[in-house]
Amino acid sequence: MITEKFPSRLLENAVNEFAKLPGIGRKTALRLVLHLLKQEKSEVELFGHSLIQLRNEIKHCQICHNISDVDTCNICSNPNRHPEEVCVVENIKDVMAIENTQQFSGLYHVLGGIISPMDGIGPSDLEINSLIERVKSGTVKEVVLALSTTMEGDTTNFFIYKKLKELDVKISTLARGVSIGDELEYADEITLGRSIKNRLDFESTLSQ
Amino acid sequence: MITEKFPSRLLENAVNEFAKLPGIGRKTALRLVLHLLKQEKSEVELFGHSLIQLRNEIKHCQICHNISDVDTCNICSNPNRHPEEVCVVENIKDVMAIENTQQFSGLYHVLGGIISPMDGIGPSDLEINSLIERVKSGTVKEVVLALSTTMEGDTTNFFIYKKLKELDVKISTLARGVSIGDELEYADEITLGRSIKNRLDFESTLSQ
Numbered sequence: 001m002i003t004e005k006f007p008s009r010l011l012e013n014a015v016n017e018f019a020k021l022p023g024i025g026r027k028t029a030l031r032l033v034l035h036l037l038k039q040e041k042s043e044v045e046l047f048g049h050s051l052i053q054l055r056n057e058i059k060h061c062q063i064c065h066n067i068s069d070v071d072t073c074n075i076c077s078n079p080n081r082h083p084e085e086v087c088v089v090e091n092i093k094d095v096m097a098i099e100n101t102q103q104f105s106g107l108y109h110v111l112g113g114i115i116s117p118m119d120g121i122g123p124s125d126l127e128i129n130s131l132i133e134r135v136k137s138g139t140v141k142e143v144v145l146a147l148s149t150t151m152e153g154d155t156t157n158f159f160i161y162k163k164l165k166e167l168d169v170k171i172s173t174l175a176r177g178v179s180i181g182d183e184l185e186y187a188d189e190i191t192l193g194r195s196i197k198n199r200l201d202f203e204s205t206l207s208q
Numbered sequence: 209m210i211t212e213k214f215p216s217r218l219l220e221n222a223v224n225e226f227a228k229l230p231g232i233g234r235k236t237a238l239r240l241v242l243h244l245l246k247q248e249k250s251e252v253e254l255f256g257h258s259l260i261q262l263r264n265e266i267k268h269c270q271i272c273h274n275i276s277d278v279d280t281c282n283i284c285s286n287p288n289r290h291p292e293e294v295c296v297v298e299n300i301k302d303v304m305a306i307e308n309t310q311q312f313s314g315l316y317h318v319l320g321g322i323i324s325p326m327d328g329i330g331p332s333d334l335e336i337n338s339l340i341e342r343v344k345s346g347t348v349k350e351v352v353l354a355l356s357t358t359m360e361g362d363t364t365n366f367f368i369y370k371k372l373k374e375l376d377v378k379i380s381t382l383a384r385g386v387s388i389g390d391e392l393e394y395a396d397e398i399t400l401g402r403s404i405k406n407r408l409d410f411e412s413t414l415s416q
Contacts (some may be wrong), residue, residue, distance in 0.1 A: 005307050007300065008277045014262040017255045020242050030231050030301065036259060037266060037275070047225040048256035051244060054222040055252035058245060067245070069216045092215065093238065099213050198216035 029151060033137045048082050063134075067092050067098055075099075075107060082106045084141040088131065090114050090148065098146065106144070109134065109159065113194045114156040123159055131160065142170040271342075273335045274302050274318045281313060283307075290314045292349040296339060296368065298322050298356065306354065314352070317342065322355055322364040331367055339368065343377050350378040357384060 005011035011033060018029035036044050046089060060066065061073035068074070075095075085106025089095055095108050111126040134140060143164060147153035157173060164171055177195035178187050187195075214220035219241060226237035244252050259374060268274065269281035276282070283303075293314025297303055303316050303409060318336040340350035350371060365381060372379055384394050385403035395403075 005285065005304055007303065008266065008275050010258075010262045010266055013258045017258045020255075022243055023239075031231075033259075033262065034300065036263060039263070041263050045260050046230075048260040050218075050221045050225045051241075052253050053255040054218045054241065055244060055247070056247050057217055058216065058319055067216050067219055069218055073215055077213065077385055084378070092219075094217065096213060108343070111410055118392070120239055125237075 010025040013024050045046045057182075061204070064108045064110055065112060065130065066095055066108060083139050083143065086131075086134065086140050089146050090153075093193075094146065102146075104105070106142075111156070114152045115159060126156075128160060128163065132163055132167075135164060135167050140169055142172060145171065145173040149174075240398050256331040264360060269318075272316045272318055273302055273338065274316060275313050290315070293352065294339075294342065294348050294350070299359075302348060302354065312352075314350075314411070317351075319355075322360045322367050323358045323367060334364075336368060336371065340371050340375075343375050348377055350380060353379065353381040357382075 006015070014033045014036075015026065015029045018024055018032055019026045022030075026033070037049070046105065049126040057069070059068050059071060064073060066073050066075070070077075083103050085104075086109050087098060087104060088109045088111060090111055090113060092110065094184055095110060098104050099106075109127065109131050111128065111131075112167055113121050113126050115121060115123055115126070131143075135143065143158045143160075145160060147156050161171055162170040175198070177193065178184065178191060178199065184192065203204055212376075214223070222244075223234065223237045226232055226240055227234045229237075232240070244255070257393050265277070267279060267286055269276040270279055271284040272281060274283070278317045292311050293312075294317050294320060295306060296314060296316055296317045298319055299304065299323060303318060303327050306312050306316075317335065317339050318328075319336065321329050321334050322333055323334070324375060339416075343351065347402065353365045353368060355364050364380075369379055383406070384399060385406065386392065386399060392400065
């Protein structure tokens with residue numbers, strides 16, 4: 001066990017700062033700091049400044065609220081994307097995951113979280129009103145709800161659905177079913193049940 | 209899988225910098241960076257500057273070569289420590305581990321690594337010559353070799369032993385044996401063998 005007897009206040013400060021990060025314990029923090037001490041001064045300055053610059057200069061896209069360097073992100077400002085389809089996601093990681101599939105050419109709306117009473121996050125903490133305004137403004141024809149398939153995700157989906165159903169917009173959600181590559185015997189019952197209930201015309205799957 | 213399609217260059221830079229750290233993959237790096245984005249600007253500045261300041265201002269103690277904020281570290285400059293006992297360790301983590309036992313009141317000599325031909329580390333890359341000079345200068349009566357009980361540690365111990373044996377200094381090393389709390393049937397053969405060979409007078413262990 002390594003205790004708190006640091007031979008240097010500078011070292012201790014840096015370890016304390018690293019240990020504030022989620023999933024980084026004090027032992028890992030010390031290992032990372034000692035690694036940085038072996039790097040060139042210029043490398044460490046680059047590291048430190050990249051974090052400070054990020055925090056000070058980052059913006060959120062005024063349309064989709066995703067993290068961006070500019071006022072309108074490069075997805076929202078891309079003329080080849082279809083502004084009539086809007087995919088609602090929790091955060092930037094989901095945007096990146098969906099972009100990675102190359103199967104969606106619409107725009108996004110990043111909520112910044114999901115409704116979670118346990119964590120004190122209600123609808124007003126999220127970008128839900130701005131979504132309603134965006135739909136009311138007219139361009140959007142379809143809203144794809146793409147939140148996690150958890151209790152909180154389903155709650156948020158349903159909350160948004162209730163707000164949108166009076167408006168003239170199609171509301172869809174991600175297909176749920178057996179993962180590609182899954183063996184049926186290991187698929188969970190609920191997922192398998194939904195896969196059978198929402199079964200697809202076989203021919204429609206041939207071209208995918 | 210999250211790929212490299214970052215919506216922001218600032219975000220990408222910060223993730224790249226984090227991902228250079230040992231044991232931090234790109235996915236963890238993104239998670240840490242998104243965590244920092246949620247913190248106050250002043251918090252992130254504190255984090256960044258603590259690393260830059262550490263790297264720019266850290267010193268090595270001119271006597272023991274341990275990491276220090278000042279020219280002579282607070283162990284070497286402590287008048288209650290015994291300068292005639294010098295414990296040779298690989299790095300600062302070992303100093304902290306031994307300090308934590310509160311069983312050693314001498315000074316240290318931090319080699320900065322161990323001899324490891326596989327990693328291209330030879331005797332001249334370590335603080336071995338400064339150790340010899342330190343012993344030659346006269347105050348040191350006992351050198352305690354406290355390196356890891358690995359092949360590289362044993363090699364380094366033996367290299368230092370050969371350099372020191374002509375000098376008028378006692379050379380000792382850490383006792384090897386069964387760990388406190390170990391069940392004998394699970395102790396490895398070599399350790400158990402050494403424990404029997406180097407068995408201790410029972411009465412001498414009663415006061416420990």
